[in-house]
Amino acid sequence: MPHTVKASETQLLKLLAKGSRFVIPIYQRAYSWTEDECDQLMDDIERAGRDPELNSHFTGSIVHVENGLSNLTAEEPNLVIDGQQRLTTVTLLIAALAAVLDGLPEGEREPWKEFSPKKLRHRYLVNSEEEEGSDEYFRLLLSAKDEATLKAIVGRTEPPSDSSERVRQNFERFRERLAKPGKDLAEVCRGLAKLVVVDIRLDRTHDNPQLIFESMNSTGRQLTQADLIRNYVLMGQEPRTQKVLYNNYWRPMETDFAQAAYEKQFDDFVRHYLTVVTGEIPRFGDVYGAFKDYSNLRRERGETTESLVKEMRSYASWYCAVALDHEEDKELAEAFQDLREIKADVVYPLLLELYADYRNGTLDRDDLLSIVGMVTSYIFRRAVCRVPTNSLNRTFSTFTKSIDKSRYVESVQAHLAGLTSYRSFPTDQEFTDSLINHNMYKFQRRSHLLRKLENFGRKERVSIEEYTIEHILPQNENLSQRWREELGPDWVDVRARRLHTLGNLTLTGYNSEYGDLPFTRKRDVRGGFRESPLRLNQGLGTLEAWNEEAIIHRAETLAAQALEIWPRPVLPADFQQSEPRPESAYTINDHPHLSRPVPRALFERFRSEVLALDEAVSETFLKNYVAYKTETNFVDVVPQAKRLRLTLNMPFEMLHDTRGLAIDVTGKGKWGNGSVQIDLTKDTDLGQVLGLVRQAYEFRTAE
Structure with missing residues (x-):
């Protein structure tokens, strides 16, 4: 950090008492600590309060910007760059402690020295010399709607109608926990007094708060990319x-x-x-x-x-x-x-x-x-x-x-x-073949498929969430004799082929009643397929048997509806589409080194492994190299007399290369795309090289 930064270890309560005002700038994210994090802080405080051998409990850092490096004064609010979550949570805990102590008999309102409700508020929550309710009155000011809610809690006034849920909920959680019968409030007070932070003060005339903010490794909730962006946009601007x-x-x-x-x-x-x-x-x-x-x-x-x-x-x-x-x-x-x-x-x-x-x-x-x-x-x-x-x-x-x-x-x-x-x-x-033959029960978008099929042609929509999925042919591996007879002598294979396919799936509100009943019982039972109001069950009430032929026929019917719901676009007759330009007119024969036995054999082994990474991988022969890509090149191969020179299209510093096979060619002239170069010879471990190629493939396909 720049030499103008001052850092010192200090008790958190002393920091709150010494700095009469801390302000969370508007560019900071909203208060976001959850009940879990509040509970963890409370557990830490109580543990510190119970342990007489523990003199302090470290709880992170507070980074704030001052106009200069003078001691904190009432006139200079301190802009908090990092630590607002911790600072806000401790403030809520102190306010909750004061509120709980207020409700105790007068002789019990100071469970530990200097920890009465009045002293807690005047030392750590408000500036009693300032006009009550003014910004200067409060020792901590948050941003946006968090501010109004915290003011109401600290000032003991009615909360705003659009109060901050996190601020309010965490305050209530602290108050409920502190008010539990038998709670040792002196232990809580001792633990609070042991909280220690690193107090880091910046000089706004010399330091760059944004750079310091980016480099902070806070012990609180991790900053999101959006948090960093908001701070980047707003931090460097004038307050207005x-x-x-x-x-x-x-x-x-x-x-x-x-x-x-x-x-x-x-x-x-x-x-x-x-x-x-x-x-x-x-x-x-x-x-x-x-x-x-x-x-x-x-x-x-x-x-x-x-x-x-x-x-x-x-x-x-x-x-x-x-x-x-x-x-x-x-x-x-x-x-x-x-x-x-x-x-x-x-x-x-x-x-x-x-x-x-x-x-x-x-x-x-x-x-x-x-x-x-x-x-x-x-x-x-x-x-x-x-x-x-x-x-x-x-x-x-x-x-x-x-x-x-x-x-x-x-x-x-x-x-x-x-x-x-x-x-x-x-x-x-x-599309039709897949709908008829694939396992649609395990299909991640199964609910969408059934919802759209059920509501096909309907003006009055049916909410399928009210129903459960029914296997008409039961899932039970121990099928009854009736089911085995209905499916025929090869019932084991039929069940394996058709159990989870679309033709065998439907919706019902009577799943528990149906159980493993034979088809005709499922059809005729009260609430059975004959009486079902669902369109997915149309036709089932007139069938006499449920076998592979019936399952396939129903799947074909539903697939025909699916073609109308999810149609394939047809090229307009009057739309002139330009002929696709061939990506490359070159072939393997345009690379003379690959006519030699050793490079060719190595190339064939390499290309077969790379093309096997994914069916989306394509191979293109260009004038000076061979490109392998999905949407973007991930490895390019320059065939040479005694080796294949590979270029991986990923940052060198992100490659995990335990054998040191790769070199950094960032900014250097080369054929191919990328910053990583590897020479593959007949003596190089092909498996190790393919592991590096896979990293480049995963890097590019993750984009």
Whole structure:
């Protein structure tokens, strides 16, 4: 840290008493400690209070910015850079302790010296010399709605209508725990007095709080990428600008997401947003770094921070409409719900751009519905056909490059219909065969499949959550004699082939009544298939037997409906699609070194192993090297006289290479893509090299 930073170990209560005001800047995240973390802190305090041999209990650091390095004074509020969660939680605990002590008989209100309710409040919670209720009155000020709730707790006033749940709940939890019969409050007081922190004070005229903030390894909850981004955007601004940016843009984003969704999904939103505006997919752990790069690029173009945050705000509202069920249009909301049900997060970069065009008038509502339906069909058909999904991120991040926005729907149809190889749109035959023959009981999107089939053609929708899944042919391996006779002499094989297929699955509210009953009993029992109001059970009431033929026939009927629900786009007859350009006209014969026995034999072993990594891996012969990729090259091979020179497309520092086979070629001239080079000879351990190649493959497919 810079030499202007002062760090000292101090008791937390002394820090609170000495610094008359700590302020959490608006750019800090909301208070987020859960009951589990509060319970852990309380356990630590009580353990320290019980142990006479323990003089102190370390609980992390408090980093705060001062105007200068003078001693803390009442005139200078201290901006907390790190440690606000800990500081807030201890403040809530002190307030709860004071409240509990207030309710005790007068002679019991000071369980340990200097720990009466009045002394607790005046030393650690409020500045009694200041006007009651003013900002200066409170020793700790939080941000946004957390502030009003904490003020109400400390000031003992009515909480606001939109109070902070975390602040209120944690205060109540402390109060309930402290008020339990037999609780040794003196033990709690002694433990509080033993809490020790590292007090780190920064000089705002010399230190860079953002750099120090990024480098902190806090013992509290880990900062999310969104936390870092918010601080990066707001920390360097003047206080007045901070308030404008926070109140006009950032706070509305937080409100749209709500606290639970903000904590869980805001990072995902930023990743999708950056994919749209940059055309590159940030890695999950480097969203913050990618955001800084994008922010710097905009700054170099002369754009303001406000324009950046304003853009984010727009995309955030669109993301909430698509991903968090905020859409008000009923049909659009249902279409987005279908995408969420089939877990199609990979389409959000495309969907954000589509929704932006919808909002600005480039794409009308019905066309948006049509495109969302096509994309849903594409994702769902591939899932049913068990097509690997590792290429979909790249597919949808670059999708709009193929769209002619003057003929939006037709160009999307053409693009989807024209996808080839591992990206192709499953045909009707492939989709039907998979629906009829695959195990659909273990299918992750089973509920969506059954819900859509049940509601096919309905105006009055049925909620399938009220029903359970029924195997018409029972799951019990010890089938009754009636079932064995019905299935025929090869009943064991029939059961193995058809038990979990679509034709044998339905919905019922009478699962426990059906049990392992023979088919005709399930059909005729009260509430049986004859009486079922569900469309999935239509036709079952007229059958006399349930065997492989009946199972296949029902599956074919349902598959025909599925083709209408999830149709395959047809290329419009009048849409002129350009001929696909061949990726390469080169072949293995254009690499003379591969005509020699040793390099060729080594190459054949290597290529067979690499192509076996995944059916999505393709091989392309180029003029100077051979490329292996899914959506992006992960390893390139330059054939040489006595070796194969490999280039791995991943950062050198991220490669785990215990044998030291690789060298860093970052910034050096070479054929191929990437920063890692490996020479593979007949004497090199091929298995070890393939392990390194797999790392590059996983690095690229994880994007």
